[in-house]
Amino acid sequence: MPIQLPLGLSIRPRIDFAHFVIGRNGEAVSRLRGEQDPYIYLWGDSGSGKSHLLQAACQHSQSNGEQPAYLPFKSEHGLQPEMLEGLDGFSLVCLDDLQVLAGERAWELAIFNLYNLLQERGAKLIVACDRPPGQLSLHLADLASRLTWGPCYHLFPLNDEERLELLMSNAELRGLSMSVETAQFLLQRTPRDIHFLTILLDRLDQASLAAQRKLTIPFVREALKL
Amino acid sequence: MDLWHRCTEHLEQVLSPQQYNTWIRPLQIIEDAKLLRLLAPNRFVLDWVRNHYLDMIQNHLNVVCNGQAPKVLIEIGSKSRPQKKQQITPPQPITVTSGGENTTPIQSNLNQSFVFDTFVEGKSNQIARAASMQIGENPGKAYNPLFIYGGVGLGKTHLMHAVGNMMLKKNPQARVVYLHSERFVAEMVKALQHNTIDQFKKKYRSVNALLIDDIQFFAGKERSQEEFFHTFNALFESQQQIILSSDRFPKEVTGLEERLKSRFGWGLTVAIEPPDLETRVAILQSKALQLNAELPTEVAFFMGKRIRSNIRELEGALRRVIANATFTGRDINLDFAKNALRDMLAAHDKQITIENIQKTVAEYFQIRTSDLVSSKRSRSIARPRQIAMTLAKELTNHSLPEIGSAFGGRDHTTVIHANRKVKELRESDPRISEDYSNLLRTLSS
Numbered sequence: 182m183p184i185q186l187p188l189g190l191s192i193r194p195r196i197d198f199a200h201f202v203i204g205r206n207g208e209a210v211s212r213l214r215g216e217q218d219p220y221i222y223l224w225g226d227s228g229s230g231k232s233h234l235l236q237a238a239c240q241h242s243q244s245n246g247e248q249p250a251y252l253p254f255k256s257e258h259g260l261q262p263e264m265l266e267g268l269d270g271f272s273l274v275c276l277d278d279l280q281v282l283a284g285e286r287a288w289e290l291a292i293f294n295l296y297n298l299l300q301e302r303g304a305k306l307i308v309a310c311d312r313p314p315g316q317l318s319l320h321l322a323d324l325a326s327r328l329t330w331g332p333c334y335h336l337f338p339l340n341d342e343e344r345l346e347l348l349m350s351n352a353e354l355r356g357l358s359m360s361v362e363t364a365q366f367l368l369q370r371t372p373r374d375i376h377f378l379t380i381l382l383d384r385l386d387q388a389s390l391a392a393q394r395k396l397t398i399p400f401v402r403e404a405l406k407l
Numbered sequence: 408m409d410l411w412h413r414c415t416e417h418l419e420q421v422l423s424p425q426q427y428n429t430w431i432r433p434l435q436i437i438e439d440a441k442l443l444r445l446l447a448p449n450r451f452v453l454d455w456v457r458n459h460y461l462d463m464i465q466n467h468l469n470v471v472c473n474g475q476a477p478k479v480l481i482e483i484g485s486k487s488r489p490q491k492k493q494q495i496t497p498p499q500p501i502t503v504t505s506g507g508e509n510t511t512p513i514q515s516n517l518n519q520s521f522v523f524d525t526f527v528e529g530k531s532n533q534i535a536r537a538a539s540m541q542i543g544e545n546p547g548k549a550y551n552p553l554f555i556y557g558g559v560g561l562g563k564t565h566l567m568h569a570v571g572n573m574m575l576k577k578n579p580q581a582r583v584v585y586l587h588s589e590r591f592v593a594e595m596v597k598a599l600q601h602n603t604i605d606q607f608k609k610k611y612r613s614v615n616a617l618l619i620d621d622i623q624f625f626a627g628k629e630r631s632q633e634e635f636f637h638t639f640n641a642l643f644e645s646q647q648q649i650i651l652s653s654d655r656f657p658k659e660v661t662g663l664e665e666r667l668k669s670r671f672g673w674g675l676t677v678a679i680e681p682p683d684l685e686t687r688v689a690i691l692q693s694k695a696l697q698l699n700a701e702l703p704t705e706v707a708f709f710m711g712k713r714i715r716s717n718i719r720e721l722e723g724a725l726r727r728v729i730a731n732a733t734f735t736g737r738d739i740n741l742d743f744a745k746n747a748l749r750d751m752l753a754a755h756d757k758q759i760t761i762e763n764i765q766k767t768v769a770e771y772f773q774i775r776t777s778d779l780v781s782s783k784r785s786r787s788i789a790r791p792r793q794i795a796m797t798l799a800k801e802l803t804n805h806s807l808p809e810i811g812s813a814f815g816g817r818d819h820t821t822v823i824h825a826n827r828k829v830k831e832l833r834e835s836d837p838r839i840s841e842d843y844s845n846l847l848r849t850l851s852s
Binding site for chain 1 (some may be wrong): 424425426428429432433435448449451454455476483485516518538558559560587589590593621654716717719720722723726727730731734750751754849
């Protein structure tokens with residue numbers, strides 16, 4: 182049988198609130214969607230959904246006709262404090278992986294200034310980090326105290342059922358039909374980190390398209406060499 | 408669908424979500440038939456987009472438009488900010504146009520929610536508050552300059568805004584400007600770059616009140632200090648009000664010129680201390696009222712006892728409890744608050760250990776940690792040791808024998824003695840009192 186070569190494009194799962202599996206993080210999500218808090222701090226381990234939520238908040242803000250900005254300090258390299266200039270004119274600024282910058286004076290000062298300006302202008306700031314604000318080793322006490330000035334949420338990772346739900350809904354978004362059995366099979370045999378599951382789905386997406394096969398357990402086992 | 412929208416749909420598919428959200432989403436667009444102008448917030452974003460994505464954007468547009476695509480340009484700029492659909496208690500900057508000679512509008516940067524009515528008075532801040540109120544009543548005459556100093560998150564900024572708001576209420580034509588010292592520096596640098604230093608000078612020398620926060624950030628910036636020195640003199644001579652804040656006593660701000668330090672002391676210098684428990688409770692109750700929430704007294708006491716570092720953190724915790732109550736539809740009571748703040752308090756407790764206290768105290772007094780647990784009895788070692796023991800009793804749940812043992816196997820009666828001694832000294836010696844407050848703040852922030 183001829184193999185169909187997939188295009189180098191895949192449908193990316195949408196990063197918005199509707200595609201976030203809430204799990205035990207209902208309160209945090211409701212505050213992020215709301216307008217009550219000018220500032221929110223999120224923290225949690227890798228894979229707990231911080232980046233998704235920040236980007237969802239940006240998407241939500243833009244769909245309301247506002248101007249958001251998202252800055253991921255871990256995944257983008259070569260960023261400089263100068264890139265915060267002018268962001269005080271935005272309606273929402275989201276800073277991801279703040280721990281990467283802790284201890285760097287120029288960055289701390291730039292974030293401190295941005296915080297003050299956003300507050301003066303009634304704009305919103307959301308910060309995400311791998312640890313609570315009190316455990317960041319910051320030089321600038323003025324910034325440290327400001328980071329505690331709002332609701333602080335520990336994001337809980339998904340439990341097994343929620344992971345199953347996420348895996349299946351992400352598969353569906355890609356137009357793949359995945360049975361509960363296949364999803365359970367995957368979760369029992371692969372690392373359960375959300376990032377890894379996304380990569381896995383990308384691979385299955387390509388393999389399924391190339392082989393024109395459904396995601397049965399035998400196919401998944403063969404495609405991923407499990 | 409407009410062209411740019413089609414282009415972003417394509418980019419959203421080919422770029423990673425991070426790349427899209429970081430570099431494409433913040434761009435603003437001005438579009439017409441021949442030109443698509445992308446507005447970047449700053450030079451850094453402009454360069455990045457130009458180097459990484461501009462060709463991709465232009466190529467995609469060429470494909471979509473069959474070679475008739477508008478030219479894509481990128482520049483620094485911004486369209487006026489879209490209004491939020493709703494804003495709860497927006498701290499709005501006020502633009503005031505004065506009468507008389509100075510007709511240039513001036514932005515006061517005052518947050519209208521920072522007024523005297525929402526400032527909770529306690530022993531720790533009553534002098535600062537009283538002095539500020541007098542200035543609000545009688546600007547330029549009562550005390551000039553007013554210098555407010557104290558640790559972070561204790562209400563210095565709130566007081567400065569409150570004075571400014573009061574002045575404007577009494578005289579809506581007054582030219583009042585609040586700004587952080589960093590912004591003063593940044594504006595001055597920009598003025599120098601754009602050759603507009605004369606306008607800058609004129610602007611700040613023509614105000615009726617200049618409120619500059621955190622002047623310790625002037626440290627080491629000689630040109631800014633020089634400019635500020637002249638601004639200060641001009642305002643002082645014309646009896647316009649100056650209010651300054653800092654994290655420490657003016658003479659102790661390092662990196663500031665002597666002539667500035669001495670001028671800062673010409674008026675009144677007042678301290679704001681960390682609030683005591685009763686004041687923390689009152690602050691929580693006042694904030695809860697502002698946020699339309701019911702906060703039972705026992706919950707306020709529980710929170711006030713557990714969160715001592717600064718008022719911002721207290722307010723953050725309160726917002727979290729209220730958010731939890733709104734989300735679950737439950738009333739706030741003690742168990743509820745303990746549960747809502749479980750993570751936050753656990754993170755707190757985790758951080759404060761006897762080792763951490765010893766390390767912090769040793770660094771503060773510039774001695775070695777090993778000195779604290781040694782048998783040395785010279786005052787330069789014994790005093791810090793007593794302070795560290797007292798902090799260990801105050802901030803941890805260790806028993807007194809455990810604390811004694813962690814300080815080189817000392818008896819628990821030594822810990823009791825240390826506590827008593829430090830309490831006495833805090834009342835009789837302002838220096839010790841300040842050292843203790845500083846350490847308490849460092850450890851519990």
